[in-house]
Amino acid sequence: MIKLLPTKHLLLISGISALLAIVLIALPDEETIDNNLISLEANFEVIDQSQLMLQDLQKLTPKSSTIPLTTFSPNNTNSTYDIPAPDALVKKSSPATFKEQSVEVKSGDSLSKLLANEGISAQDIYKVSLADKKQKTLLQMRPGQTINFTTNEASGELTQLTLILNRLDSVTFERNDDKFNRTEASRTPEVVQAYKEAEINNSLFVDGLRSGIDQPLLIELANIFGWDIDFALDIRKGDSLSMLYEEKYLDGEKIGHGNIIAAQFINNGRTYQAIRYQTEKGANYYTPDGLAMRKAFIRTPVDFTRISSKFNPNRLHPIFKTSRPHRGVDYAAASGTPVKAAGDGKISFAGKQNGYGNVVIIDHGKGYQTLYAHLKGFSKGTKRGARVQQGNIIAYVGQTGWATGPHLHYEFRINGTHKNPVTVKLPNDDPMPKNDLKNYLPYAKQVVATLSNSHSPSFAQKLASLKE
Structure with missing residues (x-):
């Protein structure tokens, strides 16, 4: 006699059978799998990092140093991630900053002293001086002039230097790689x-x-x-x-x-x-x-204080107390005062001459001749045969010969005739x-x-x- 299964067991067997039937129906066969393969194609592009623009890198740079953790979702296919730019690249791409300064040249200052006090390297000072080697403008700086200079704040290098000579003129030295170029500027x-x-x-x-x-x-x-x-x-x-x-x-x-x-x-x-x-x-x-x-002639060849004796054909001589003509003009001046050539000409005499003491005589051509007497001494180059131009210093005021005080005795002759130097009509x-x-x-x-x-x-x- 067949023994019947309990009701619970029968229900369990029925459920398992139904589940197996559903699984067998739902699973596809091998042909179906082969015909439903999904084709994926990926295109990759090689990018040179040096071609990246700074703004593109900055867009990829995270806003904070920590990246928040997010829950991964299989359905979130649009997620993006920021890639930080290298610090060295960002620093290299940043624009350089420059510092402008100005110093006034004072007595005893030199270029090296001024710039060294402002932190400029000896190498840069040398390079600037090298650019001015021929002109030597920087060696001839005068108190009161101004130096404007610019340095790179990051490297400390001198990039430009300008010496203001006066209100109109200046000299600029501008850096070009490892040397400086010199230029002059003048305002009109x-x-x-x-x-x-x-x-x-x-x-x-x-x-x-x-x-x-x-x-x-x-x-x-x-x-x-x-x-x-x-x-x-x-x-x-x-x-x-x-x-x-x-x-x-x-x-x-x-x-x-x-x-x-x-x-x-x-x-x-x-x-x-x-x-x-x-x-x-x-x-x-x-x-x-x-x-x-x-x-053609200077009226007065010396800077004088007064006329001590005028031109006078009947003058009473101050030493001999006799009537002797005074054929020139005596200009009182301090001993050593420069005496100038009255006009262009050639020295015909330079030496001692009786009571005149030290004397210079110049022939000017066309019958004109001038004489300078009682001189302390002669200037360099004053000698017989030397040519002089109007205004050249030929000697110095003295008291040689028959003279009672330091003065210049000056005579003006035309064709051997003495003329009054103060009133004679001078040729153009x-x-x-x-x-x-x-x-x-x-x-x-x-x-x-x-x-x-x-x-x-x-x-x-x-x-x-x-x-x-």
Whole structure:
């Protein structure tokens, strides 16, 4: 007799049978598997890291030094990860920073001393000096000048140095790899025409300065008219002067003056005019008619304090107390004061001569001759046969020979005849070439008109009274 299984066992067997049936139905056969393979294709591109742009690296750089852990999800197929850029690459790509500094040159300073105090290496100082080896501008720095320089903050290297010579000129040394290149720069100031006038009641310099005329301009004015006017002896109260000249401006600020364009001087009732003009021989001053203001001779060949003895054919000699002609002028001056050649010429005598003591005689040609006596000594090169130019120092004031005090005895001779050096009419210098004169005359007329239109009413009235 067959023994029946319990009900629980029958239910368990039925469930297992049903599960196996489901599994057999759900599993595909081998052919189906082969026909449902998924094809994947990946393309890889090799990228050169050096071609990466900095901004691309920065996009990949994590915002914090720690990467948060995230739960991996099989379905999260779009996850991305940041890759940090190497520190060395970021540092190398950063722009360099520079530091600009400035120092003033003081007495006793040198380039090496100034730059070494500012932390510049000896190698960089040497390289800059090497670029200036020929010109030696850096060796000739003067107190008050300024040095501007720039350094690389990261490396400390000197990259640029500029020496400011003055308001207009500078020299710059700029680094190029391992050496420096030298360049010069000059700024051009704005030149403006200006006008000044003055009336003399004391002296040229006192009244000129009081009228706002700079001292260098007054010195230039005295040089222009110095062949016609002795500013130590000829000046009279009420004399007047006027001038057109150049003023220089930089960035709206006056930095100095240029040349005197034209000038006029009223001396003891006589009027003198001078106009500056450039020729092939250089710039000189001429009268409105084209005659040179420069004369063949200087009126006074020494800076003196007073005339101790005038030209006098019947003078009483101070030592012998007899009537002896004084054929020259005695200019009292301190012993050792330089004596200048009155004009171009050739020394015909240099030595001792009776009561004149040490003497120099110069032949100027065309019958002109000058003599200088009682000299302390001769300058280097002063000897017979030597050629001299107007203004050259030939000797020094002394008291040799028959002299009661230090002074220069000066004689002026024309064809052997003694003339009064103070009043003799001096010959003009070489005339202006004809080709230049043709262009000069209309220019001079225009300049004279500009000068006249600039006169004050009182100055114009004084000129008008002299013409009456």
